[in-house]
Amino acid sequence: MxxxxxxxxxxxxxxxxxxxxGIRCVAVSSVPCGHCRQFLQEIRGAAEIQILVTSDEDPAFRPLASLLPNPFGPPDLLHKDAPLLLEPHDNELGALEATGVAVGGGGSCNGIRGGGLERRLREAAEGAARSSHAPYSGCAAGFAVADGGGRVYPGSYVESAAYNPSLGPAQAAMVACLAAGGGREGGGWGIVAAALVEKETAAVSHEGTARIFLEAVAPGAHLKVYRFRPSAAV
Ligand SMILES: [Zn+2]
Structure with missing residues (x-):
C-alpha cells in the first residue's frame, strides 16, 4: 500500500x-480522497483548481477549496517565492562522490551495457533529481527505468507539505513509462534496468523503498544507485 x-x-x-x-481543471471519476486533496496543494493557486467528479448525479465544476477548507500546504512551510510543483526547479546536487551499488539483475546486467543505456539511465535520473520538488526535506531525488526496447523513462520525487502523500521517484518513473505506453516488452512490466540518483547525506533516502518496489514490479531488473555529495559551497 x-x-x-x-x-x-x-x-x-x-x-x-x-x-x-499549471493545472486549472481536473476531471475525475470519483471525488478525490483526502490524500489527493492534500497532494494537490503543492500547485500554486490550488484553491482555485476546478474539480469535476464525473460520477456525480449532476456533474459540475467546483473549486478545490470547497473540498478542502482551511488547507495546510506550502504557504505554511515555505517562503512565498519558493518554487512549487510544476514550476521550474534546479536543485544543487554537488559532486558525484561514489558510483553506487548495483543490485540484482543477473543476466540482464549484460543487456544494459549496449547502446550506452547505463549512461542514459544515470543522466535521466540525474536530470529528474535536479528538477524534483523536495523543498521540505531538501533531499532531491530522481529515478529512471529502461524497458526492453532501450527506452528510458525518468521520474522526479515530489514531496507534499504533509509528507506522507509524497510521490517517490521510482513511482514517478513508472508513471512516465506507463503514460508513454512503455513497459510492454518482456516480463515484469518490461523494465530491465533502473537508476536512482540521490544525495549521499540525504535524511530521506529512497534506495530501500525503491529496491522493494522494483523487486515487486520487475524482479530481474538491474538497479544502480548514484549518490551525490553536496559541495562545500552549498
Ligand atoms: Zn486519492
Missing part, C-alpha cells in the same frame, strides 16, 4: 514530466 499511486498523483506527475506550468 505504501507504493500506491493515486489517479490524481499520476496526473500531476505526468503533467510535471511534460513541463505543464
Amino acid at each position: 505504501h507504493h500506491s499511486v493515486h489517479a490524481e498523483q499520476f496526473l500531476m506527475a505526468n503533467a510535471n514530466a511534460h513541463g505543464e506550468p
Whole structure:
C-alpha cells in the first residue's frame, strides 16, 4: 500500500514530466480522497483548481477549496517565492562522490551495457533529481527505468507539505513509462534496468523503498544507485 499511486498523483506527475506550468481543471471519476486533496496543494493557486467528479448525479465544476477548507500546504512551510510543483526547479546536487551499488539483475546486467543505456539511465535520473520538488526535506531525488526496447523513462520525487502523500521517484518513473505506453516488452512490466540518483547525506533516502518496489514490479531488473555529495559551497 505504501507504493500506491493515486489517479490524481499520476496526473500531476505526468503533467510535471511534460513541463505543464499549471493545472486549472481536473476531471475525475470519483471525488478525490483526502490524500489527493492534500497532494494537490503543492500547485500554486490550488484553491482555485476546478474539480469535476464525473460520477456525480449532476456533474459540475467546483473549486478545490470547497473540498478542502482551511488547507495546510506550502504557504505554511515555505517562503512565498519558493518554487512549487510544476514550476521550474534546479536543485544543487554537488559532486558525484561514489558510483553506487548495483543490485540484482543477473543476466540482464549484460543487456544494459549496449547502446550506452547505463549512461542514459544515470543522466535521466540525474536530470529528474535536479528538477524534483523536495523543498521540505531538501533531499532531491530522481529515478529512471529502461524497458526492453532501450527506452528510458525518468521520474522526479515530489514531496507534499504533509509528507506522507509524497510521490517517490521510482513511482514517478513508472508513471512516465506507463503514460508513454512503455513497459510492454518482456516480463515484469518490461523494465530491465533502473537508476536512482540521490544525495549521499540525504535524511530521506529512497534506495530501500525503491529496491522493494522494483523487486515487486520487475524482479530481474538491474538497479544502480548514484549518490551525490553536496559541495562545500552549498
Ligand atoms: Zn486519492
